[in-house]
């Protein structure tokens with residue numbers, strides 16, 4: 001009912017409580033209660049004796065009803081679970097995946113108390129400006145292709161940034177999304193698999209959209225930024241999220257049908273790692289050398305000083321200088 005009232009208000013601009021009551025066959029008190037609930041969710045709705053209720057502004061909360069309005073995907077984000085606070089959207093999506101939820105389910109939260117990043121690090125997730133989401137995927141492919149999923153997600157995030165802002169994002173291998181050398185988003189994949197079969201993947205994406213840097217801890221503040229900070233204006237999280245889900249679905253479908261080749265080309269055009277002298281910490285090892293390429297499977301190729309070329313599946317890259 002609340003959703004219907006919201007749509008009527010958005011379509012009409014203003015409408016009286018009596019008209020709404022008649023339209024939906026409920027009392028004016030019931031209408032009033034629904035309007036108050038909508039206000040609590042952040043919708044700005046005024047009321048006056050002459051005009052009745054007037055719709056002023058949508059909420060920027062990432063509510064499923066806001067996301068679904070205008071989302072033109074077939075399966076990614078068709079079902080969205082929204083929570084104000086979670087430990088990590090990865091935990092919630094992982095449990096749902098385990099229970100057999102369908103591919104494309106999205107879990108989204110305003111705030112994470114134990115958001116996690118790659119390599120066991122934490123991901124600071126304050127409320128009020130970030131997007132924290134996890135998508136359940138059930139691809140029918142082998143384990144070797146799993147490492148390409150975060151690279152595909154990186155391209156989707158970059159496309160969404162370009163659609164919604166005038167910014168030019170870059171990707172630092174494997175999947176740090178950066179603007180002007182500072183990190184604006186990160187991607188984490190967690191996989192449940194058997195010997196050569198993927199049960200499901202939980203793809204987690206965190207983006208600082210309107211995040212105030214002052215809310216991030218000191219060491220992170222220096223190396224991180226947000227979309228709003230970089231483009232100097234507020235960015236609609238709802239619109240950004242809709243673009244991201246649509247871009248990801250397009251790329252994921254392309255990947256399932258035609259493989260990684262074309263996406264790899266786009267990834268390489270966004271990359272700022274190749275051609276640089278890098279230090280990579282991968283497990284116990286630290287490898288230094290020139291980043292040559294990412295290969296067809298998504299591995300980073302590094303030529304060390306002695307000419308030996310190493311193929312790296314995952315690691316933390318620091319860019320030293322261009323070669």
Ligand code: BTN
Pocket residue numbers: 087088089090112114115116117118119121123131132133134176185186187188204205206207
């Ligand atoms: C990284 O760069 O280290 C990856 C960060 C991934 C953060 C996202 S936020 C949504 C999802 N839930 C989490 O706990 N982590 C991912």
